[in-house]
Amino acid sequence: MSEEKSLNFIEEIIEADLATGHYGAIHTRFPPEPNGYLHIGHAKSICLNFGLAIKYSGKINLRFDDTNPAKEETEYVDSIKEDVAWLGFNWTNELYASDYFDQIYEFAVTLINKGLAYVDDSTPDEIAALKGSPTEPGKNSPFRNRTIDENLTLFTAMKAGAYQDGEKVLRAKIDMAANNMHMRDPIIYRIKHAHHHRTGDKWCIYPMYDFAHGQSDSIEQITHSICTLEFIPHRELYEWLINQLEIFPSKQYEFARLNMTYTVMSKRKLLQLVTEGYVQSWDDPRMPTISGMRRRGFTAESIRNFCERIGIAKRENLIDVSLLEFCVREDLNRIAPRVMAVIDPVKLIITNYPEGQSEELISENGPDETYGSRSVPFSRELWIEREDFMEEPAKKWFRLAPGALVRLKSAYIIQCNSFEKDTEGNITAIQASYIPESKSGADTSEIKVKGTIHWVSVAHALEAEIRLYDRLFKVENPSQEEGDFKEYINPDSLQIIQQAYVEPSLLTAKIGNHYQFIRKGYFCLDKETSSEKLVFNRTVSLKDAWAKEVKK
Ligand code: ATP
Ligand code: MG
Numbered sequence: 001m002s003e004e005k006s007l008n009f010i011e012e013i014i015e016a017d018l019a020t021g022h023y024g025a026i027h028t029r030f031p032p033e034p035n036g037y038l039h040i041g042h043a044k045s046i047c048l049n050f051g052l053a054i055k056y057s058g059k060i061n062l063r064f065d066d067t068n069p070a071k072e073e074t075e076y077v078d079s080i081k082e083d084v085a086w087l088g089f090n091w092t093n094e095l096y097a098s099d100y101f102d103q104i105y106e107f108a109v110t111l112i113n114k115g116l117a118y119v120d121d122s123t124p125d126e127i128a129a130l131k132g133s134p135t136e137p138g139k140n141s142p143f144r145n146r147t148i149d150e151n152l153t154l155f156t157a158m159k160a161g162a163y164q165d166g167e168k169v170l171r172a173k174i175d176m177a178a179n180n181m182h183m184r185d186p187i188i189y190r191i192k193h194a195h196h197h198r199t200g201d202k203w204c205i206y207p208m209y210d211f212a213h214g215q216s217d218s219i220e221q222i223t224h225s226i227c228t229l230e231f232i233p234h235r236e237l238y239e240w241l242i243n244q245l246e247i248f249p250s251k252q253y254e255f256a257r258l259n260m261t262y263t264v265m266s267k268r269k270l271l272q273l274v275t276e277g278y279v280q281s282w283d284d285p286r287m288p289t290i291s292g293m294r295r296r297g298f299t300a301e302s303i304r305n306f307c308e309r310i311g312i313a314k315r316e317n318l319i320d321v322s323l324l325e326f327c328v329r330e331d332l333n334r335i336a337p338r339v340m341a342v343i344d345p346v347k348l349i350i351t352n353y354p355e356g357q358s359e360e361l362i363s364e365n366g367p368d369e370t371y372g373s374r375s376v377p378f379s380r381e382l383w384i385e386r387e388d389f390m391e392e393p394a395k396k397w398f399r400l401a402p403g404a405l406v407r408l409k410s411a412y413i414i415q416c417n418s419f420e421k422d423t424e425g426n427i428t429a430i431q432a433s434y435i436p437e438s439k440s441g442a443d444t445s446e447i448k449v450k451g452t453i454h455w456v457s458v459a460h461a462l463e464a465e466i467r468l469y470d471r472l473f474k475v476e477n478p479s480q481e482e483g484d485f486k487e488y489i490n491p492d493s494l495q496i497i498q499q500a501y502v503e504p505s506l507l508t509a510k511i512g513n514h515y516q517f518i519r520k521g522y523f524c525l526d527k528e529t530s531s532e533k534l535v536f537n538r539t540v541s542l543k544d545a546w547a548k549e550v551k552k
Helices: 009-020 041-055 074-086 097-113 122-128 150-160 213-219 229-245 267-275 292-296 300-310 321-337 504-510
Strands: 027-030 059-064 092-095 117-120 167-171 188-192 205-207 224-228 249-254 258-259 316-318 345-350 357-366 373-379 381-385 405-408 413-421 427-434 462-469 494-502 514-517 519-527 532-539
Touching: 009 041, 009 117, 009 224, 009 249, 027 041, 027 205, 027 224, 041 059, 041 074, 041 224, 041 258, 041 292, 041 300, 059 074, 059 097, 074 292, 092 097, 097 117, 097 150, 097 167, 097 188, 097 205, 097 213, 097 229, 117 150, 150 188, 167 229, 213 224, 213 229, 224 229, 292 300, 292 532, 300 321, 316 321, 321 514, 321 519, 321 532, 345 494, 373 381, 373 504, 494 532, 514 532
Parallel strands: 027 059, 059 092, 224 249, 258 316, 345 427, 462 532
Antiparallel strands: 117 167, 167 188, 188 205, 345 381, 357 373, 405 413, 413 427, 462 494, 514 519, 519 532
């Protein structure tokens, strides 16, 4: 977090609050519902909430908002903890809204005792019919005037399991004519006979979001409860409940959620992609999930930088995914060692290099000495990229062509003498001779060449599978298109290269290690790699192939 930057609007609020001495210290929370894996949108909220706690020496809770029993699973809890920690953040407390069920139940009893809540037997349709519309007031439910005692008896029976799902609800008694529809006697408890991942079968009534979130904030003495813009209409109810219950005055603030081009960012949609087989798993490298991005080769640093760059706004917008790609390129350029890999191989034979001979050449791992160097074996037969040879070279072609001279990276200058083709016209082999005095680092040849190409020695190469990813969707904003968002999936989002070759130093690569395959992009070793075959993911190409201006 750079100090010179101007404050965002939440920092301004916090600094004003701290200046008045209203709060001794700030306390934020990140409250995921454990019903899916975290995505890049969550990363924005994580960076904001944890960032504020760090910047203002406050506290931050990781709170699982697990009040909805049917959709939540422990697998998700574990993945969320792993992802937040991987992003580089430590939480003060790990907490669960479900731990407050007893307390929240007591809050409901308090409201009933104050004459501020009632049990309603109406069906969902009947409740909706009396709700009114934004321009028309609602009407009171026939059950609204139940006595406090009757409400206490019925609510106790609801808890004891006397009723079926949906038979009754508990509603706050506020104002059926309120301008804000959320204030028209909102439902605060419902009956749901479902097993909960932590409380088991203890409860058959569960608090609604609006009667769990703010109450959990209060119980934890959260000072600044930051959520996304769609909760603005809930703020009035958030404050009403806290005021009526006379509990810790947590305050809600809203910022614009992150939307990004060529992807979707709702757990419900991401879950569909997984369960319907459009992607392999939640951590498929094409997914905008933190785990998918990590597997693809994004670094935590690059994601944090991205979140810092996009900043915090009060209005929704759509962020260009190429900004995220820019951030990862910038980080990988700094940290990824350079190695040689040939993705679309064609054989090059150095006819004047003795058969059976090989030598170790020194190649730099990066743009300067701090990266160190490694040795790379060179021999008579090499793999080079098919696209580095042109039978009839175009103008300004500085790579290989009949008669042309080119430097082999960290090795020698060669001159192409001949080539072979199959019946379909595909190049099958290229012959060249090398110039022994032109060895990199000890070049006395005085020959100047304009092009340098990479290569891998055939005898020493390791076979690798390379997975190239493209955008998961064909359109910028699939959620806003007509029809089902899945109609806009890019059918070519994954290209698998079965037989690429990489230099032997990659034998020691570990899962998740980042590399720059020179001239080809940034890659990382995938978890599906095996002793038979290395598997690499392309994180991002070296340059933005979509050629869009990146706004810094
Ligand atoms: P989804 O719509 O993907 O299911 P959610 O809001 O239901 O998301 P939660 O688990 O409730 O997911 O989110 C935890 C926190 O992350 C909330 O405070 C929420 O506001 C925030 N958050 C979720 N999505 C985004 C996003 N796209 N940008 C910024 N913050 C987000
Ligand atoms: Mg939510």
